[in-house]
Amino acid sequence: MEKSNKGVQLVGFWVSPFVHRVKWGMKLKGIEFEYIEEDVFNRSPLLSQINPVTGKVPVLVHDGNPLPESSIILEYLDEVWSHAPLLPLDAYQRAQARFWATFADQKVFESAWLSVCSKGEIQEKAVKDAIGHLERMEEQQGGRRFFGGDTIGHVDLMMGFVAYMLPVWEEVAAVTILDASKFPNLAAWKSNFVDHPAIKGDLPFKDEMFTYFQGRREVHLQRI
Amino acid sequence: MEKSNKGVQLVGFWVSPFVHRVKWGMKLKGIEFEYIEEDVFNRSPLLSQINPVTGKVPVLVHDGNPLPESSIILEYLDEVWSHAPLLPLDAYQRAQARFWATFADQKVFESAWLSVCSKGEIQEKAVKDAIGHLERMEEQQGGRRFFGGDTIGHVDLMMGFVAYMLPVWEEVAAVTILDASKFPNLAAWKSNFVDHPAIKGDLPFKDEMFTYFQGRREVHLQRI
Numbered sequence: 227m228e229k230s231n232k233g234v235q236l237v238g239f240w241v242s243p244f245v246h247r248v249k250w251g252m253k254l255k256g257i258e259f260e261y262i263e264e265d266v267f268n269r270s271p272l273l274s275q276i277n278p279v280t281g282k283v284p285v286l287v288h289d290g291n292p293l294p295e296s297s298i299i300l301e302y303l304d305e306v307w308s309h310a311p312l313l314p315l316d317a318y319q320r321a322q323a324r325f326w327a328t329f330a331d332q333k334v335f336e337s338a339w340l341s342v343c344s345k346g347e348i349q350e351k352a353v354k355d356a357i358g359h360l361e362r363m364e365e366q367q368g369g370r371r372f373f374g375g376d377t378i379g380h381v382d383l384m385m386g387f388v389a390y391m392l393p394v395w396e397e398v399a400a401v402t403i404l405d406a407s408k409f410p411n412l413a414a415w416k417s418n419f420v421d422h423p424a425i426k427g428d429l430p431f432k433d434e435m436f437t438y439f440q441g442r443r444e445v446h447l448q449r450i
Numbered sequence: 451m452e453k454s455n456k457g458v459q460l461v462g463f464w465v466s467p468f469v470h471r472v473k474w475g476m477k478l479k480g481i482e483f484e485y486i487e488e489d490v491f492n493r494s495p496l497l498s499q500i501n502p503v504t505g506k507v508p509v510l511v512h513d514g515n516p517l518p519e520s521s522i523i524l525e526y527l528d529e530v531w532s533h534a535p536l537l538p539l540d541a542y543q544r545a546q547a548r549f550w551a552t553f554a555d556q557k558v559f560e561s562a563w564l565s566v567c568s569k570g571e572i573q574e575k576a577v578k579d580a581i582g583h584l585e586r587m588e589e590q591q592g593g594r595r596f597f598g599g600d601t602i603g604h605v606d607l608m609m610g611f612v613a614y615m616l617p618v619w620e621e622v623a624a625v626t627i628l629d630a631s632k633f634p635n636l637a638a639w640k641s642n643f644v645d646h647p648a649i650k651g652d653l654p655f656k657d658e659m660f661t662y663f664q665g666r667r668e669v670h671l672q673r674i
Contacts, residue, residue, distance in 0.1 A: 279553065279586055291542050298548045305541040317529040318515050324522045329503065362503055 234259035235287040237273060239266045241430050241438050243335075243387035244296040245284040250383050251300050253424040255307045297331060300380060312380040323374065326366055327384040333359040334385070338392055342399045342439060343446035349401065356403045360388075360412060367411040371418050378422055388412070389419040394435045398443055458483040459511040461497060463490045465654050465662050467559075467611035468520040469508040474607050475524050477648040479531045521555060524604060536604040547598065550590055551608040557583040558609070562616055566623045566663060567670035573625065580627045584612075584636060591635040595642050602646055612636070613643040618659045622667055 236252070236259050238245030252259055264273050264283050276292035277285045285292050286299045288306070293299055304312045313320045337359055340352035363385065367373060373381035388404065396403055406413035419425060460476070460483050462469030476483055488497050488507050500516035501509045509516050510523045512530070517523055528536045537544045561583055564576035587609065591597060597605035612628065620627055630637035643649060 279549075288542070293542070293545050293549070295549055295552070298545050298552070301548065302541055302545040305544065317526055318512070318517070320529065321517050321522050321526040324525065325517070325519055328519070328522070
């Protein structure tokens with residue numbers, strides 16, 4: 227960050243769903259930021275310097291202070307730019323939102339991603355697990371416009387990859403996880419999410435994602 | 451929770467390090483609560499009712515509202531009973547505390563626990579990983595009384611298992627992870643932690659932990 231120690235920078239990678247969460251959060255709050263694209267397969271000295279522990283993106287740099295981890299960054303944005311809150315204001319509702327955000331981030335993400343990186347029995351189990359986790363999210367979604375009600379918020383951003391990236395993963399891995407006829411709430415939510423003004427204009431192109439994840443799948447299958 | 455819908459109940463299991471985090475948090479804040487011991491190997495209908503998603507302890511029940519997951523419960527306690535704060539008040543310091551709390555909860559815990567549940571090469575790698583993660587925590591600890599400075603707080607509670615339970619795990623698994631000569635900051639912190647008035651009187655007995663974890667190790671080794 228030698229160029230500038232002031233303002234907000236986001237170090238990211240074009241296809242990372244974790245980076246997009248932070249971009250969306252800043253867009254929703256109207257925070258101006260400089261975006262710095264990182265090559266995660268050939269990490270820059272900058273990334274090693276601002277995130278020595280995990281070396282992963284996203285990293286938010288605010289007035290020279292670096293902060294990694296998308297969920298922690300989103301909470302930080304919500305505390306520093308407290309207008310247009312992402313988390314509910316009620317303490318119990320906040321806690322529940324954190325629970326479901328973590329569930330989406332860990333359970334849903336990990337099982338769905340494993341289905342992209344595997345085949346045979348492991349893939350079958352990953353698909354089954356992902357469907358089971360989505361059944362929980364379907365129930366939790368409850369038919370509202372967004373997870374927290376009429377307004378897009380923390381859980382939506384953490385689940386966002388399901389709306390625009392999971393369909394690409396399903397195609398790449400030749401599996402069906404989110405069957406719209408079995409997940410009517412999530413199917414409707416997907417449309418509400420990708421049509422939201424803060425989300426719509428800033429998603430990676432589908433064919434570029436397809437090519438990228440096809441390549442990742444091949445790499446992972448070679449490692450099995 | 452048919453008996454009472456008011457007040458605070460904690461559903462736990464005597465040896466769970468996650469449950470202890472919540473107990474400590476409530477003790478530090480002076481919150482009165484009813485403790486309900488759960489048999490996690492033969493889950494009660496109560497537990498299935500208040501935590502249908504993961505079925506795990508701890509579950510906090512506040513005025514009839516159930517909430518699982520120790521780190522989420524600690525944040526909830528900090529918001530509802532805001533005196534004697536566990537997290538720093540400064541937003542950037544809070545975010546950093548969340549980062550290290552998650553690191554302790556995931557990286558340190560998972561590698562150290564794997565060393566108890568494994569042998570041979572897997573165990574060797576788990577020990578190596580755990581030492582590597584503790585090197586990060588050693589640096590982060592920085593020689594202060596507690597992770598956040600003079601006062602015990604969120605990161606200390608999330609790391610607490612390292613202070614009183616890791617020595618038992620090391621003995622059960624016949625490994626050395628936290629060599630005091632290589633981790634002077636963490637060694638001093640361990641004493642500060644277990645000597646704290648809120649911690650001291652409410653730890654499981656060492657011999658009971660040893661017997662319990664010896665049994666768990668045997669069960670896990672049979673599954674390999």
